[in-house]
């Protein structure tokens with residue numbers, strides 16, 4: 001099945017390229033990407049992550065990456081690793097404080113470098129945390145890696161799913177595969193009395209999945225521990241493997 | 249104090265241009281813009297809103313705008329109104345479902361049109377709901393309307409405030425004024441037992457305000473009713489004027 005592998009310049013990907021995306025920001029795209037990476041790695045898969053959310057990079061923080069990328073030679077970069085996961089992010093290349101007023105062409109060039117000039121080695125999954133929206137970066141990814149599959153993250157708010165789902169329409173026009181929809185922040189359960197509240201609404205994930213003619217892969221609850229563990233650089237799966245959020 | 253007014257092509261602004269922005273999406277920027285517009289209008293001010301969040305427009309839905317803009321002549325647009333608030337949004341010009349793969353120059357041209365070719369008449373406040381991030385649109389606004397003042401919205405998560413606050417660094421470099429920071433989703437209070445939980449963390453707003461050497465204007469709780477009323481096109485101030493979220 002050698003021919004099934006996807007060849008990169010400096011590595012191979014045995015299973016899938018998964019682009020985690022959403023038309024809307026703040027829905028938990030980075031949190032879902034990081035937790036997916038750790039959940040796959042815990043199951044023995046070799047995982048790489050590219051934080052392509054150039055303007056809002058947060059993967060290094062959530063995964064607890066402290067090293068910076070190293071240059072093996074002028075055109076070869078060695079990615080930092082944590083829990084066996086290889087991670088490349090804009091966060092590794094720039095200080096967090098500076099505003100990033102970059103134009104399209106520079107973003108596209110940086111993206112190409114992340115894919116072609118990083119020594120990824122043998123991977124099973126290469127995950128991409130895309131910036132929110134339907135701008136330059138999703139376009140770059142779908143054009144440069146036509147075999148990638150989109151995982152669309154949304155909140156349960158039905159009104160927001162039109163915006164979240166726009167990136168899937170783009171994928172459809174560019175002939176990029178759709179893996180499914182993940183609904184995040186589906187409900188909140190009070191830690192004192194157990195009452196459930198649908199703060200961000202209900203049914204958005206199922207409706208978006210039906211609209212896009214794809215499956216609803218998971219409904220993840222809003223759990224304070226998820227945010228706390230992201231702040232500590234230890235995604236929920238490593239902190240508490242039993243928590244149902246990581247079983248999906 | 250005639251000279252204090254800001255002259256537009258087709259109108260004047262007596263008090264302020266307020267650009268509601270955040271380096272990060274999903275923090276409640278549109279919800280805060282819509283609620284601020286209604287709160288100001290309820291106090292007798294004449295308010296206009298430009299939904300400049302070209303890729304994620306939601307102001308028309310939150311404010312319950314149903315009419316489309318009308319053309320008075322080839323270069324003059326009459327904005328729709330609701331509760332006396334004049335609203336112009338990309339949402340008014342395009343179907344919600346289509347992916348918006350627009351490049352910078354087209355966005356900048358549309359923005360100019362919204363400011364110069366809309367008959368705003370006499371206003372006290374002109375609010376802008378900016379797209380998340382530090383890309384083209386904030387740049388356009390700060391360059392075209394140097395008198396505008398920035399209101400930065402963040403969540404309480406300290407780790408997220410670096411990203412939320414980036415847009416303020418950009419304003420600083422472009423000599424645009426900073427009005428202050430609004431912290432949104434500050435805490436959640438269980439509707440059954442009253443227990444308070446800091447789902448998204450604590451202290452981010454105060455820390456960002458201190459970092460940016462500006463004031464923390466408000467700390468708004470996460471309230472299910474806020475999302476529900478946005479879904480119904482009746483922002484919280486009109487639904488329940490006593491709710492403390494609209495008093496700020």
Ligand SMILES: Nc1ncnc2c1ncn2[C@@H]1O[C@H](COP(=O)(O)OP(=O)(O)O)[C@@H](O)[C@H]1O
Pocket residue numbers: 022024025026027028029030031032058184185220221222223224225226227228230273274405408447448
């Ligand atoms: N299931 C969840 N439970 C609790 N907090 C969450 C959950 N998913 C995301 N968050 C928090 O919500 C905020 C936004 O998540 P993030 O992953 O940064 O979104 P995006 O990448 O879509 O902008 C962060 O504060 C994060 O910690």
Ligand SMILES: Nc1ncnc2c1ncn2[C@@H]1O[C@H](COP(=O)(O)OP(=O)(O)O)[C@@H](O)[C@H]1O
Pocket residue numbers: 025026157160199200270272273274275276277278279280306432433468469470471472473474475476478
């Ligand atoms: N204070 C709040 N309480 C409850 N829900 C809120 C609050 N602020 C925002 N929301 C909800 O959070 C989501 C994101 O808000 P939105 O205004 O669209 O953010 P942004 O404009 O920053 O992307 C929406 O579902 C909105 O209804």
Ligand SMILES: [Zn+2]
Pocket residue numbers: 190191192193194195438439440441442443
């Ligand atoms: Zn309770």
